[in-house]
Amino acid sequence: MIYKKNCLVLNSNLKNIYQNYKNKKYIIASFYKYFFISNPEKLLFFIKKILVKENILGRIYISTEGINASISIPYLKFKYIKNFFKNINQKTKKMYINYSIEKKQIAFFDLRIKIKKQIVSSKIKNFFFNNKNHGIYLTAHKVNKYIFNKDCVFVDMRNSYEYEIGHFYNSLTIPANTFREQLKKLPESLKLYKKKKIIMYCTGGIRCEKSTVLLKNYGFSKIYQIHGGILKYIKQTKKYNLPNYFQGKIFVFDARLSIKITNDIFSKCINCNKYTNRLHINCYNSSCNHLFIQCVFCSIQLSSCCSIHCKDTIYRQFIK
């Protein structure tokens, strides 16, 4: 166990992973709650004790503004862990927990619990975040009612690389590499739609808790958000047998990288611009941190580098 810079990394225990996760049915759960936490460090150690004991893996962020988690749980422990988190505070009692059953792929290889300044970074000028002022929550039923309505605009609040591989039919993207940058651009980008109903969405709903507040601060009045994000929407469409208007894949922030929802392909190779079904990769040149999509042909040509420049860089290292 290591504790440094407010981050607790519990060394992955491969033996435990094999016993509890490999080829076994397990649950991936994600949830968040905005509420005031006076002592994040105390909560961190309280949570850690239980999670280590029950072989839970994943990522948990704690800040004074709340908690955000994405974890994998052995199947039979799910109910117990769900109740544990619901009981950490009065405010988490009714918190919504997104979950799915997984068997084939392992999502996490260790457990990291981190203390952050904010659970979703939104420090921008003149923005006071009041978590009670969020948009109106929409269920999948309502989403489907609004999707072909000309008075509604769907806005994707995820990063560009997430939108690239899948999104709601006809939705807008606000091109940005970080959420903060996106928030800054938001009022100007949506100026034309001020009189329309704006429906915001993200993977699990956490970002929209903030982006909807920001738009309301800027005088937008008809602000909605998909409750529980894309994940809950997909679940509800399956449960109630509704048509699904999310097309392509969902990017997930764990070892699975993405979940396929429909066969639609939106992603293009960065080098030749042709459509490809491949997932994001990191540039093979380790000094370049570029995350991108590349077709098989270009991957072979460029040795899985993002550019000729990067390919040359690794080649030069190789001949040294």
Ligand SMILES: [Zn+2]
């Ligand atoms: Zn290509």
Ligand SMILES: [Zn+2]
């Ligand atoms: Zn590169």
